[in-house]
Amino acid sequence: MIRSLIAILALTGAAWAAERPPTGLLARQGPLPATIPLQIAAPEGRDYAVLLGDPGDPVLAGYLRGGEVLRLLAPPGDHALSVAAGPPDAWRGLPDLFGDGARTLPDRIALRIAGDRREGQALTLSDGDGGLRITDREGRVLCQIAEWTGEVRTLPTPGGLGLRVIEGELSVRSRPCD
Incomplete structure (x- = not known):
């Protein structure tokens, strides 16, 4: 019991x-x-x-x-x-x-x-x-701080003019504000 x-x-x-x-x-x-x-x-x-x-x-x-x-x-x-x-x-x-x-x-x-x-x-x-x-x-x-990392390249075209290409990545990071 x-x-x-x-x-x-x-x-x-x-x-x-x-x-x-x-x-x-x-x-x-x-x-x-x-x-x-x-x-x-x-x-x-x-x-x-x-x-x-x-x-x-x-x-x-x-x-x-x-x-x-x-x-x-x-x-x-x-x-x-x-x-x-x-x-x-x-x-x-x-x-x-x-x-x-x-x-x-x-x-x-x-x-x-x-x-x-x-x-x-x-x-x-x-x-x-x-x-x-x-x-x-x-x-x-x-x-929030946006950061762009990338490069600019120039590609040849048939008419002889250069075509500018921007390749990159956008990222966001955070930090305490001033």
Whole structure:
């Protein structure tokens, strides 16, 4: 009888808890490409689940171990930011998070593409008397740089005129803007 009870409790506990993930991306969905930099830091002591978009159907979900920095590429748009916090051993996985649900922070996160610039944000979360809130916000901007590599050749034509041919490849790279 006792062995049966222990087996039932062990199975229930195994289904309830999930393995603690590393800091990083948990899930991404939606049609837009994730190209905008988003960086979030939070204090030590607890872990955090970060949801970008509607808490019931986020476009992006990340896991942040307290004291570390979560760096993601996110889709453009004005997104709600929801955060769930809890002890590392209370992680239940998506969608249960830490068991209490996620709290949507009052400020929306604006992520934009403007010309050759991808305008993201770096956020710092803190845990105070009023709960979790954004205490520091700074822009993170990446510039896209187009590079052309190629050559120009002149080919002879039957009439004796030279035909100029440009062959090459266009590539795009990103770097932090000045």
